[in-house]
Amino acid sequence: MEQVVSPVPADRALAVRRARTTDVPTIRRLVDAYSGDGPRLLRKATVTLYEDVQEFWVAECDGQVVGCGALHVLWEDLAEIRTVAVDAERRGLGIGHRIVEALLATARELGLRRVFCLTFEVDFFARHGFVPLNGTPVSPEVYAELLASYDEGVAEFLELEHVKPNTLGNTRMLLHLRPPSDDGVDRRER
Numbered sequence: 001m002e003q004v005v006s007p008v009p010a011d012r013a014l015a016v017r018r019a020r021t022t023d024v025p026t027i028r029r030l031v032d033a034y035s036g037d038g039p040r041l042l043r044k045a046t047v048t049l050y051e052d053v054q055e056f057w058v059a060e061c062d063g064q065v066v067g068c069g070a071l072h073v074l075w076e077d078l079a080e081i082r083t084v085a086v087d088a089e090r091r092g093l094g095i096g097h098r099i100v101e102a103l104l105a106t107a108r109e110l111g112l113r114r115v116f117c118l119t120f121e122v123d124f125f126a127r128h129g130f131v132p133l134n135g136t137p138v139s140p141e142v143y144a145e146l147l148a149s150y151d152e153g154v155a156e157f158l159e160l161e162h163v164k165p166n167t168l169g170n171t172r173m174l175l176h177l178r179p180p181s182d183d184g185v186d187r188r189e190r
C-alpha cells in the first residue's frame, strides 16, 4: 500500500523531470559514485544509459542535476524501480523521495499494479509502502517469458545464479499500487 512522504520544503528550487540525453553524463557520474566497492547500484555501460534514457527521471536543483532514478517495465502489471541515486552532498534533503514519487506516478500512468525494487535502503523504500518479499512475484509462465530478457536487472529479479553475487545483502521489496479512481483523483491507500 502506498504511503505519502513529506515534501521537500518550498524554499528549495527542486524540479523532478524526465531525463534528456544530455543528462546521461551526469547520470553516469551518479551511478559510478555508488557502483564501486560494496556496490549499491548495478554497474551500467554508458550505451545502456542512453538506451534506457526514456526510463529515467532526474532531480534538478538550481539548474544542476543532483539525482536520478528509473522505472523499468517488466511485464503487463509489473515494473522495477532501479538506479535511484542522489549526489552525496545533497542526500537527506528529500530529493530521493521526490524521485521515487515521480517514478510511482509514472507507474500509475502506465497502468501498472506492482512495483519491485532490490535495495539496501529498506527504510527509505518502506516509507513509500514497499514491503520485503521472498522469491519472484510472477507466475511460472511469466517467469519463463522473462528468461528471454538480456537485461541484467531482470536476471537479478529472477534470482538467476550468475547474478547472485551482485545482490548479496540486498532486500527484495514490492509495492502494490492502487489504480487512480474513475473520477481522476488518485486516492492513495494508507
Ligand SMILES: CC(=O)SCCNC(=O)CCNC(=O)[C@H](O)C(C)(C)COP(=O)(O)OP(=O)(O)OC[C@H]1O[C@@H](n2cnc3c(N)ncnc32)[C@H](O)[C@@H]1OP(=O)(O)O
Binding pocket: 006, 007, 008, 009, 034, 040, 041, 081, 082, 083, 084, 085, 086, 087, 090, 091, 092, 093, 094, 095, 096, 097, 098, 117, 118, 119, 120, 121, 123, 124, 127
Ligand atoms: C532500487 C534502488 O535504486 S536501490 C539503490 C538506492 N540508491 C543507493 O543506495 C545509492 C546511495 N544512496 C543515495 O543515493 C540516497 O541516499 C538515496 C537515493 C537512497 C536516498 O536519497 P536521499 O535524497 O538522500 O533521500 P531523502 O532525503 O529523500 O530521504 C532520506 C531521509 O532524509 C531525511 N530528510 C531530511 N530532510 C528531508 C526532507 N526535507 N524531506 C524528506 N526527507 C528528509 C529523512 O529522514 C529521510 O528519511 P525517511 O526515509 O525516513 O523519510
